[in-house]
Amino acid sequence: MKTPPDARFTLNFDYLSTVLAGWLIPGAGHWILGQRARAAILFAAVNATFWIGQYLGDFRPVNRAIHPIFFWGQVGNGLGTLVSNYLWGEKRTPPPGVDRTLPPLLNTGILFTSIAGLLNLLLVLHLADPKTWLESMRRPGEERRKAPGEP
Amino acid sequence: MNSLVETLLYFVFISAVVAVVCTLARGGDWKWLAREALHFLTLMVVGIIAFSGLVYVLEWIFIRKL
Numbered sequence: 001m002k003t004p005p006d007a008r009f010t011l012n013f014d015y016l017s018t019v020l021a022g023w024l025i026p027g028a029g030h031w032i033l034g035q036r037a038r039a040a041i042l043f044a045a046v047n048a049t050f051w052i053g054q055y056l057g058d059f060r061p062v063n064r065a066i067h068p069i070f071f072w073g074q075v076g077n078g079l080g081t082l083v084s085n086y087l088w089g090e091k092r093t094p095p096p097g098v099d100r101t102l103p104p105l106l107n108t109g110i111l112f113t114s115i116a117g118l119l120n121l122l123l124v125l126h127l128a129d130p131k132t133w134l135e136s137m138r139r140p141g142e143e144r145r146k147a148p149g150e151p
Numbered sequence: 152m153n154s155l156v157e158t159l160l161y162f163v164f165i166s167a168v169v170a171v172v173c174t175l176a177r178g179g180d181w182k183w184l185a186r187e188a189l190h191f192l193t194l195m196v197v198g199i200i201a202f203s204g205l206v207y208v209l210e211w212i213f214i215r216k217l
Contacts (some may be wrong), residue, residue, distance in 0.1 A: 038175055045168050052164075108161055115165060119172045126176040135178050 015133075021128040026120045029127040033136040041122060050116035051075050054084060054151035056107020060102075063089040070110050076117030076124070166195045 022029025053061055062084040064071040074081045094101075103109070113122030126132055170192035174184050 042172060042175055045172050049165065049168050108158075112161075112165060117171065119169065122173065124175050131178075 012092070014132040019124060019127050023076070023120070023124050026077065026080075026116075026123060029123070033133065037138055045079065046077070046116050046120050046123070049112050049119070050074075050080050053112025053116065054088075055109075056103070056105040056112065058103040059084065059088040059105070060092065060106060061109035061113045063093060065090050065093045067110060070114050073114035074117040076121035077113070078120065081113070081117060115126070162199070163196065166199075167192055170195065 005112035018029045018032045021032060025043070026046035027039040027041075029039075030042060033039075061067070062071065062074050062081055064085050071081075071085070170188045174188040174191060177184075177187075179187070
């Protein structure tokens with residue numbers, strides 16, 4: 001399908017909700033845009049990286065109280081990070097002092113979860129780009145969604 | 152499993168994920184995307200191995216005798 005020449009970019013609810021969905025669940029925004037195969041691969045890749053990182057670090061890599069700087073990278077994963085921080089993060093913060101129960105692969109876990117978060121932020125930026133919306137309208141045979149501003 | 156092998160596997164895995172996701176964040180047909188992801192992965196792996204080799208050689212030259 002050809003791109004309508006008068007398709008202009010404006011902020012609207014569809015656009016904001018799609019970007020928000022893409023942040024909360026990696027790949028969800030691309031799925032909503034109709035790029036189903038791409039969305040499935042992105043969902044699997046980003047979530048696998050995040051949850052493998054969590055597993056390697058014994059579900060301790062995401063902790064806003066202990067790793068506040070890494071948390072801002074991890075929060076790119078949206079819901080996964082927020083739920084992890086709520087369930088296994090701040091509730092399990094050890095008392096001050098030397099913690100001798102740290103998992104040996106905690107660093108690797110923090111690295112994996114942070115990279116997954118930053119990758120999803122990249123995908124959110126891709127979703128926020130009006131060119132992505134116009135591209136999704138051009139794909140033949142895939143479900144089409146109106147671009148922001150399209151009548 | 153040997154910890155070095157394990158670390159290398161994690162490194163290759165994370166490099167592959169970064170290559171795939173970064174490539175998919177760009178447009179293009181599937182064939183082009185696959186080629187570009189493989190190219191990106193190769194660049195990352197070769198680049199990091201070369202850098203590690205350089206660090207190893209520098210250690211061998213300057214730290215070995217300490």
